[in-house]
Structure formats: C-alpha cells, structure tokens
Amino acid sequence: MNLNRFQAERQDRWRRLDDLVRRAGNRPERLGADTVRAMAGLYRAAAADLAYARSRFPGEPIVDRLEDIVGRARLVIYERHSPRTSIVEFATATYWRLVWERRWFVGLSAALLVVPGLFGYTFGFTDPDAAATYLPEGFLWVREAETTDQGYGAVGLAGFSLFVMTNNIFVTLLTFVTGLLAGIGTTWILLQNGFILGAVAGLAIEADNGGLLVAAVAGHGVLELSCIVVGGGAGLSLGRAILRPGRLTRVDSTRREALRALQIFLGTAAWLVVAGFMEGFLSRTGIGPWPVAIVGLVTGVVFWGLVAWRGAQKRAVDLAAR
Secondary structure: OOHHHHHHHHHHHHHHHHHHHHHHOOOHHHHOHHHHHHHHHHHHHHHHHHHHHHHHOOOOHHHHHHHHHHHHHHHHHHOOOOHHHHHHHHHHHHHHHHHHHOHHHHHHHHHHHHHHHHHHHHHHHHOHHHHHOOOOHHHHHHHOOOOOOOOOOHHHHHHHHHHHHHHHHHHHHHHHHHHHHOOHHHHHHHHHHHHHHHHHHHHHHHOOOHHHHHHHHHHHHHHHHHHHHHHHHHHHHHHHHHHOOOOOOHHHHHHHHHHHHHHHHHHHHHHHHHHHHHHHHOOOOOOOHHHHHHHHHHHHHHHHHHHHHHHHOOOOOHHHOO
16 A cells, blocks of 8 residues: 555544543543444554554654644553653653664664674784874773773772763764764764774784673673664764655654654763763673673663564554553
C-alpha cells in the first residue's frame, strides 16, 4: 500500500478520533458511554495505523500527525501518566525503539569506528614508536604497565569513575550534536576515536601486553563503545535529516530528528554512568583479564539484546501499549 492510499482510506476515522478527543478534553465522561466506546475503538485502530506508518513510511509527516493524535487520545482514555511511569516507559521501551529505528545509522557509526581502528592497530603494531607520537600520553601506559591496579582507595576510585562518566557523556553528546554539521562532525569524531583505539591496541599487543589491555578495557569498554556507536548513529541520522528532509521543510525535519537524538542521548547517558562505575571499580582494581572480559561480554549482550528485543517489537505502538 502506498502512502496516498493509506491516508485516503483512513484519514476520516483519524479526523473523527481527533474531534472526539478535542470534545472530551479532560472529562471523557461528558461524551457518554457509547461515544467513549466508539472513541476507544477509533483509538485502537489509529494506534495500529501508527505502528504500520512507522514501519512503512518512516520520516513522513503522517507519522508525526498520527503520533500526536494517538498520544492525545491515550491520555484521554487511560488518563495521564505520572512522571515516574513516563520514565519507566522511556527506559524500557521508547529508548530502545528510537535506537532500533536508526539501526542502519548505528551500523554505519560502528563501521566508522572499526575501519580506522584496523588501520590504527596496524600502525601501532608495526611502528609503535611512530604511533606513540600521535597518541596522547595518557594512552602510552599500555606499553609499560604490569597491572591495572592503580592504587586508588574507595574515594579515589569514586573520583576516577566520576571523571570517566563526565568525559564519556561529553564525547557522546559531541557525536550527536556535531551531526548538525550535516553529519561531518560526527564522522570525524568517530574516525578519530577509532584510529586512536586501534593504535592503542596495536601498541599493547606489540609490547606483549594484550592481557593487560583486556583487563583494563574489556569490562567497561564493550558498553562504553556501544554507547558511543549509538550516539554516533543519532548524529548521523540528524545529519541525514538536514541533507534529506523528505516532504518536511529542512527546519521541521531537523527539529523533529533533533528531539529524538536528544532522547537517545539522555537514555545513552544513563548507560554511560554504568560504564563509568565499571571502569572505576572493576577495570582499575587489578582484576585479571578473564573475569573482566566475561563482564564486558555480558553487558554487551544485555545492551544489544534489549535493542533487538525491545526496539524491534512492533506491537500496537509504544504510545498505545497498556
């Protein structure tokens, strides 16, 4: 079914539902029992239409229109959510759906991190002295250190974790904000970080410090890199909205995608807090590589499992799922 036919066959009932919602206001009981039942039926049909439109016509104005109608109808029929309920819904459904809908951009973001990472690894492994001149001093410990235990006490570990959280959240924020530069800024940040990470890995392997590298980064790194990749995907999607606004104006397309990118950033920031705690209290305490690697693998499976499970669900729309 094409877009024109989809709208032509359903727009009368959307208008009917919109009219009933406006008449109901905050008191649907004023419509009478029969009319409320009719409104509920129209709401369920519109929710199904929204799910279909999101799947078949992403980025089209009709999706925004249906989200508005279905969202307002839900508030009338089911009453308003408390802030706590809204937060739970965002954390368990909305965030994952937003990431899943941008999965191709997330995949591109991962490629922009991995490909230069391979070049960086080759450079670091084959010419470590030259590679070291391109890296910040803070990364060069991988050539000489013998343990990940840096001698921090509980207070020191907490402070280190806070520093890591702040830095990672800033980097992730930067990856999607620079999407406003038509995605060029996001691309550059991903390429640069990918090369640095690869070069550090090359230095560590060349120095026979591979086990130390795993112990230092695997526990938190899988989750941390996953978050950066998601942030990059949001930035690239924002760049696409600017370059190819579709039937929307460029301003409306950018505003629409920027709102969703901001939601993705807020959800991702929460996971970066988890990664920061893991880096401070797991990756910097001298634990061997195998336990750390297992923790990293588990957190990665959980994160991407939620993207695939919660994000890919196409029930009668997250707005209507109650």
